[in-house]
Amino acid sequence: MLEFEFHQGGIFLPRLDLWLDPHQPQIGPERVFISHAHSDHIDFHREVILSAPTAELMQARLGGRRTEQILGFGETRLFQAPELDYHITLLPAGHIFGSAMSLISTDEASLLYTGDFKLRRGLSAEPCEPRHADTLIMETTYGRPQYRFPPTAEVIAGVVRFCKEALDNDETPVLLGYSLGKSQELLCSLGDAGLPIMLHGTVFKLTRIYEQFGQCFPPYHPYEAGKARGRVLLCPPNVAGSAMLKKMGRVRLAVLTGWAVDPSCRYRYGADAAFPLSDHADFPDLVELVKQVAPRKVFTLHGFAADFARHLRELGFDAQALSEAEQMMLPLSMPDRKAERRRPLPAMDQTSTRAGDKRTPLPREESFEQFAIVCQAIGATNSKLQKIAELGKYLRWAGLQSLAAVVTWFTGTPFASSENKVMQLGWALLREALCIVGGVSAEDFHHV
Numbered sequence: 001m002l003e004f005e006f007h008q009g010g011i012f013l014p015r016l017d018l019w020l021d022p023h024q025p026q027i028g029p030e031r032v033f034i035s036h037a038h039s040d041h042i043d044f045h046r047e048v049i050l051s052a053p054t055a056e057l058m059q060a061r062l063g064g065r066r067t068e069q070i071l072g073f074g075e076t077r078l079f080q081a082p083e084l085d086y087h088i089t090l091l092p093a094g095h096i097f098g099s100a101m102s103l104i105s106t107d108e109a110s111l112l113y114t115g116d117f118k119l120r121r122g123l124s125a126e127p128c129e130p131r132h133a134d135t136l137i138m139e140t141t142y143g144r145p146q147y148r149f150p151p152t153a154e155v156i157a158g159v160v161r162f163c164k165e166a167l168d169n170d171e172t173p174v175l176l177g178y179s180l181g182k183s184q185e186l187l188c189s190l191g192d193a194g195l196p197i198m199l200h201g202t203v204f205k206l207t208r209i210y211e212q213f214g215q216c217f218p219p220y221h222p223y224e225a226g227k228a229r230g231r232v233l234l235c236p237p238n239v240a241g242s243a244m245l246k247k248m249g250r251v252r253l254a255v256l257t258g259w260a261v262d263p264s265c266r267y268r269y270g271a272d273a274a275f276p277l278s279d280h281a282d283f284p285d286l287v288e289l290v291k292q293v294a295p296r297k298v299f300t301l302h303g304f305a306a307d308f309a310r311h312l313r314e315l316g317f318d319a320q321a322l323s324e325a326e327q328m329m330l331p332l333s334m335p336d337r338k339a340e341r342r343r344p345l346p347a348m349d350q351t352s353t354r355a356g357d358k359r360t361p362l363p364r365e366e367s368f369e370q371f372a373i374v375c376q377a378i379g380a381t382n383s384k385l386q387k388i389a390e391l392g393k394y395l396r397w398a399g400l401q402s403l404a405a406v407v408t409w410f411t412g413t414p415f416a417s418s419e420n421k422v423m424q425l426g427w428a429l430l431r432e433a434l435c436i437v438g439g440v441s442a443e444d445f446h447h448v
Contacts, residue, residue: 002106002111004137006322009024012030014083015081015084016083016104017029017031018033018081019045020032020033020035021035021115022043026043027046030046031079035054035102035116036098037053037057037058044062047066047067048066048068050070051099056098060209061206071088073092073100076089077089084106087104092126093117093128094118094119094125094126095125096184096185097126097215098126099125109134111135112136112137112293112295117280117281118278119281123189124181124184124187124215125185135295135296136298137299138286138289140300140302140308141280142278142280142304143283143305144308145283147258148261149277152189152277156189158275159186159256159275159277160193160195162273162275166251169252172251172252173251173254174245174248174253174254175256176237176253176254176256176271177234177236177255177277178237179202179206179236180206181279184207184210185277187207187234188217188218195231196221197221198232199220200223200233200235203235237255240269240270241270252272254273254274255271255275256277257276257277259274259276260274261276262442283308287315298317300322301323308321367402371394374391378391394406395407
């Protein structure tokens with residue numbers, strides 16, 4: 001097996017001096033494989049290996065200069081490294097136009113890295129073509145059984161009905177999908193409906209690059225303020241709630257995402273409707289890809305990585321999650337939460353804390369609850385003096401041992417500004433953690 005290191009910023013193969021989709025710029029001697037041009041997969045690297053469409057899209061989105069090793073699909077190229085030479089073959093991933101899997105082989109072993117992929121045939125991306133490899137590293141965004149997407153034709157029929165009903169009601173239908181990939185797929189899919197289509201500026205710019213590579217689309221117009229009435233508008237999701245939409249008058253908003261399988265999806269996006277159109281593989285296709293590759297070892301990455309790895313083990317595959325701590329899923333004895341809620345909270349000691357204070361620390365549940373209480377108290381007042389008083393009282397109570405950690409977390413930025421990093425801990429991860437701790441399903445959580 002080819003050795004690799006997993007970092008939150010990507011995957012590194014040390015013997016090959018090769019990174020796979022790192023999230024941070026690599027300006028050293030290492031080469032970087034870029035699977036596709038979505039913003040969370042590109043950065044200012046020194047030397048990159050990628051497909052021609054990805055190179056053009058990356059330049060349009062990022063700019064800058066870099067050494068580019070451009071490979072055609074199915075083309076194999078030899079790369080030399082200080083320790084071990086290797087071959088790379090780019091295979092279509094089916095995710096978006098130009099997206100590629102990387103088949104890496106040496107005299108010792110082979111590894112297939114999927115990046116984001118989709119087995120379902122799309123209209124605006126090359127069809128996915130996986131191959132056998134000894135080791136498989138795969139993305140598992142929708143790695144739970146409930147994520148089974150309906151036939152694409154049914155989804156598009158629903159989108160067309162949504163648009164026609166809005167237009168008949170003198171409303172502007174606005175379809176929210178990523179400006180790269182989702183919007184072009186949607187544009188192709190709506191071609192037979194005869195709908196007048198207008199593209200947001202970022203969608204328009206990237207669609208023109210598709211056309212440079214020979215892609216054909218139904219008629220469309222670039223967005224112009226005041227001229228969207230009577231047309232279907234394709235926009236990126238960040239347009240929701242923007243001043244642009246507010247100035248358009250009567251609009252009906254639909255979001256297009258695989259998460260639309262969840263009943264609450266449209267409420268999270270503040271949309272009138274949600275349609276399960278995705279550039280990613282659903283659960284059955286994730287399983288199918290593993291069967292097609294037939295690897296000796298599988299590593300899962302992103303989304304429900306631990307859940308999917310466990311499912312693969314049940315099917316007889318040697319599988320392990322990279323991006324989740326699988327031991328979180330082990331059965332644990334849970335404390336009596338009702339008893340904890342009945343126990344009174346400790347009063348904060350308002351006397352000054354001296355160095356060497358040997359007070360017995362509180363149980364961590366009570367310490368964190370007290371932290372949450374003081375956060376709420378600080379947020380509830382507009383008085384600076386009162387905020388200082390609340391914070392000072394809490395810092396005296398917390399003690400010197402906790403001072404550095406407490407002050408850091410009160411700032412809301414746990415990393416130094418020079419590191420240019422964020423926690424990347426959003427509502428979805430919090431929800432999953434709460435479901436694990438509470439022993440409830442995602443559906444029960446949404447119901448609550």
